[in-house]
Amino acid sequence: MVTAELRKLLALPTAWAGLAIGTLLAPLIVLINARYTHAALVDGTYGDVADLGLMDLGIGLIGPMVLGVVSISSEYTPTGEHSPGITQLHATLTAMPSRLRLLTAKLLALVLVVLAQAVVVATAVLTLNEILHGDFTPPLEPARIASALLYWVLLAVFSFAIALITRNGIVPLTVLIINSTFVSVSYLLTKVTDLAYYLPDIVGARMFIRGGAFAQPISPVAAGLTMTAWIALLLAIGAYLFHRRDA
């Protein structure tokens, strides 16, 4: 079943768009910003170098978001103009009728793809930073890198869970992308209440970012557990609805 879900995911043009953009964006930004970053590092205006390299792993998250959403939303896309009410989900559920096993297979396929993507991005970004700013890069901390990889995977699962509840791709993807790029509603909320630091997209980054951008002290482990709890809650709601709803 996992093989089938991998085949399904990797045969979708939208999934490849998510893979390409998510993989290339962070290394490209590192290259484009190289001169500016180096100058700032040399003249001491860069600030805390503890997150140098790792900070760049917060870029390109559109990749796991797209992959997480598309894994579910592709099931709900009408298969053609001749049969507007019919979706791929009908074929999926007649092939794999146990809904919870199907969801598990989908999640495993998604985690494998996003983890591979995150490993490639992390390797590229950290290597580039070492080449470009080797005198300033902090020593590699495997635990922090692993936390960054986990953040990518958790964000994909978070997007997956939202799409599972909404049964739609456009709405969750629009909200997720706007929130992570143009206007971060979660970040604005932190200006109103400290509780907003525990929103899933804000708290997750605290697993591997240590810099002073955050007012609220949250340990990496607490951040990881908080994000996991959010995802567990959304997945449980999504799985319950998926199990109960007519296809």
Added chain:
Amino acid sequence: MITIDRLSKTKGKSRILDDVSFEARPGRVTGFLGPNGAGKTSTLRVLLGLDRPDAGTALVCGTRYRDLPRPLTRIGALLDGSGAHRARSARAHLRWVAASNGIPATRADEVLETVGLTADARKRAGRYSLGMSRRLGLAAALLGNPEVLVLDEPINGLDPSGIRWMRSFLRDSAAEGRTVLLSSHLMGELAETVDDVVVIDKGRIVTSGSLAEVTDGHRTLEDAFFALTAESGASW
């Protein structure tokens, strides 16, 4: 063997299935007939585990669809449309369906040839005509060489030669010992194909039996159908 036993289902305020019971037996083509909206597709969707009934059971070879391991090797189903994501090629669609049930990937090309789609195997499913989509749906149903076939309005969208092909395919499948259940609202097209008939209207079974039993006293299956559904107050 398909056994539908006292299925009931309500959607919103309307009772779309009301105590529906019938059987489809091996070696026979069973026509599940009724006007549009009578409950044919709803019954098949419950049988295939897509929808939940409020009461009753629907069994394939004595087992609920959801409990069948590798279901495509026991039962093949054709619903409206191909079931393929429109950005995927026919071959890519069939290959993931095959992988999901442990069926060798080579079967994808075999069934594409069976339904006459080999030349269009790399075309995206979204660019298929209605008739080609139906053929692709049928190809997926045949992947596991199943002993039971469930086909919802199988001749919809087919041209005359496609209808002729489908008729002989259904007869051959039954002759090989398969259980064939097909739904349709087109009586004339089916009279020469079915052995048994189940008529549903407004969510209730109006009659069921062999073709001879159901048409007894009527000139054609179509006459029998209209007489039976008129008694239950169907409007067209």
